[in-house]
Amino acid sequence: xxxxxxxxxxxxxxxxxxxxxxxxxxLSQRTYAYYESGQRMVPPEVLCALGDLYGVSVDYLLxxxxxxxxxx
Numbered sequence: 001x002x003x004x005x006x007x008x009x010x011x012x013x014x015x016x017x018x019x020x021x022x023x024x025x026x027l028s029q030r031t032y033a034y035y036e037s038g039q040r041m042v043p044p045e046v047l048c049a050l051g052d053l054y055g056v057s058v059d060y061l062l063x064x065x066x067x068x069x070x071x072x
Contacts, residue, residue: 003037003038004035004036004038004042004061004062005063006056006060006061006062006063007035007036007042007050007061008036010050010054010056010061011036014054017029018032018033018036019032021050021053024053025046025049025050025053027046044058047061047062055068056068056069057069
């Protein structure tokens with residue numbers, strides 16, 4: 001199982017609930033919670049949507065870099 005601690009941290013920093021993020025992404029709270037806890041892998045399209053939501057790169061979300069900036 002992969003865990004995605006940065007998506008939880010970014011959500012909490014933004015003072016959002018799992019339900020609020022799920023709604024913005026078109027997901028149920030339960031599905032989003034599975035992604036956040038690592039019980040399910042986050043699909044690429046959801047990673048991209050999360051990056052857009054928080055203004056960070058997918059590499060940052062995955063822990064591949066500590067740079068938050070997106071390449072544009």
